[in-house]
Every structure is written in structure tokens, then in C-alpha cells.
Amino acid sequence: MARFPLFSAFQGNAFTWNLALGMTNLLVPLYARDLGMSGVSIGSLIALPVLIQIWFNLLGGAYADRIGAKRTSLFASMSLAIAAAIFALSASFPGLLAGQFLMILSRAAFWPSNWALASQLPGDRSRNMGRLNATTNAGQIVGLAVSGMLIARFGFRSGFWTMAVIGLLALLFAFFIAQHHAAHSARPKLFATYAALLKHRTIYLAVLCAYVAALPFSLAMSFFPILLVEQGFSSETTGWLLAFRAVGSIVAGVALAHLVRHATDRMPPFAAAVLSAVSVSLVAVLAHPLWAGLFLLSLGAASGVMTVYFQILISTISSAEQRASAMALGGLGWGLSHLSTPLLVGAVADAWGIRPAFYLLGAIVLLVGTSLPSVQRWAFGAAPRQA
Secondary structure (H helix, E strand, O other), X not given: OOOOOOOOHHHHHHHHHHHHHHHHHHHHHHHHXXXXXXXXXXXXHHHOOHHHHHHHHHHHHXXXXXXXXHHHHHHHHHHHHHHHHHHHOOOOHHHHHHHHHHHHHHHHHHXXXXXXXXXXXXXXXXXXXXXXXXXHHHHHHHHHHHHHHHXXXXXXXXXXXXXXXXXXXXXXXXXXXXXXXXXXXXXXXXXXXXXXXXXXXXXXXXXXXXXXXHHHHHHHOOOHHHHHHHOOOOHHXXXXXXXXXXXXXXXXXXXXXXXXXXXXXXXXXXXXXXXXXXXXXXXXXXXOHHHHHHHHHHHHHHHHHXXXXXXXXXXXXXXXXXXXXXXXXXXXXXXXXXXXXXXXXXXXXXXHOHHHHHHXXXXXXXXXXXXXXXXXXXHHOOOOOOO
């Protein structure tokens, strides 16, 4: 049986693009804080562009099915490199917001394309998805570590320019990705696939699972760095601690992906959501690097399991010709998380402090997690079976 390749242009693009993405998770919020922006301003900087991402995500998914995921990957890499240059040249909220808008366009093009390409690889689907998630999270680990060291030694602008160079490297890899062409027969109108997918209850379950899976990413690119710095950690230590979140996702991708065997499995998404809720709250409780690293590791593992479940669910309910569109539609949960989480945490942090904001967020995720079994029963029309 064919296996997931150890290295390919697709793997190289996924790694380098996520390396640059990991750098933004530390560079953007800490640079905004260094410029003296409030919690609401920082939250808005992260959340406002997501209003555009939600729509462009759908557009990116639809076009990936029509023109091929390779072309949308090229656009994603080019947009990332330009966004990094804008960040490097900015010193105000409007400039950073412009860079964030371009990053949103890059993410909206990258993720549906990336997931669609991975779902078409030969071999065991859950393991393929797990290994891909390990690759993307490995890139984010390197990005967080590199950006933390660059900030500490050379400042923010050098970090952004380094990110721009890495974006160009991702663009180079994207040129050599093998093109996967969708079937040309009976091609539907651009958004007709979405209308058909919305008739299935399972797509709403996918959105809810994507929301929980995205939570660590929403926090990592907004208030996790600020929480850790305010707890007394340096920018370099903060970068290494946030890397534990990605390490946890790699563990989930490599060692735990086999736990998710079927879209109707009940325990993996439920356990992942509850573990996410507990970990988010406990990171804010204990300001010690050992405990912070441990809880970030468990948060990453929970997110990794939920991500694999989301990907298996989408792959089960969609055909290859509509895979990118289905990934984009289910991935609305990621956009909703990126929109709501920074705004909620920023507003509560300004009013009562950053730690109560994390406690409240943990309680919300716990409520979502406890509702998942009921949503699964509704989505599948019967009690889920174990594969």
C-alpha cells in the first residue's frame, strides 16, 4: 500500500508556510503590545480581518475545487510574504491591520487547499491526516522558537523580514506541488456545492468541532503570548512554551491519530473538547514554566485529535470533487473561533484582567464539549456507533 511521503514539495510548502504562520503568532500580538495597544485593540487586530476570512475561505475552497489546489497554494504563499513585508514597515494599528488582512487571505487560500490535497493521498486516511498535522505543527514550533529568539536579540522588524524570506521559500515549494485536477464533467456553479452540503446535518457538527480545534490557534495568535509575558516570562521563553502546544499536536498526529477511525466515533471529540477546556483554564492558574508547558502540551494534543476527527468527518461526507469546498465550509468553525475568541478575551481582560478571561473561555469550551454527544446523535440521526 502506498504511504505518506517522507518529503515532497507539498510537505515542504506545508512546513515552511506554517513556520511563517508560527512567527506571526508571537510577533504580531507582542509587537502590538509593545506599541501600547489596549486589549480590545489587540483583540480587534486579530478578529476583525476574520470577517473577511470567513467569506474568502468559502471562495478559496470553491476555487481550489475548480482550478486546482496548487494554484491556491501559490496565492497563499505569495500573500504571506507580502503581509510580512507590510508588518515590517508598520508602526501603527492601520498598518498592522493591513498586514493582518493579507494574512487572512493567505490562510483562507492555504487551509482548504492543504486539507484537500492531503485527503487525496493514498493510504490510511486518518494516519495521512495525522502526519500532515504533525508537519504543519512542526513548522509552527520552529516559527515560534525562531521568532522568540529574534525578538529578544534583534527586535520585531528583523523577525518580520525573516518571515518574509520564509514566505518566499514556501512559494518556491508551491511551484513544485503536483497538480490534482478535479473532474471536469458536470461542473456545478461556483457555490452550488455549498448549497448541497448545507442540507446535511453533519456539516454543522463539523463546524462545531472545527471551532474547538481552532481554539489553541486563536489564543496562540492573540492572548497566549500576552498572558505568558505578563506572568513574567521573557519573549524567548514564551516562544518555547507556545511551541509545546504544537508539540502536543504532533503527538496527536503521529501517535493518537489511530484513535479516530470513523466519523461516528463519540469518545475522541468529546474527550478532546473537555481536555481543551481544562487546559485553557489551568494555563492561567499556574505561572510556572513546567506547568505552563504541560498544559499547553495537553491543549495541543486535544486540538490535534479534534482536527483529525474534523478532517475524517469531512472526508466521509464529501466526494473528492467537492473536498476543498467541504473543508472550507466545515472550517467556518475556525473562522468563528478566530473572530470570537480574541474579542471575548480582550474585552474581559480590559474589564477584569487576563486570567479571568481565560477562566471564562474554559467554561464556554466545557459547555460546548458536553453538548457534542447530543449534536452527534442529531447529526447522524441515530446514536453513533464505534468503528
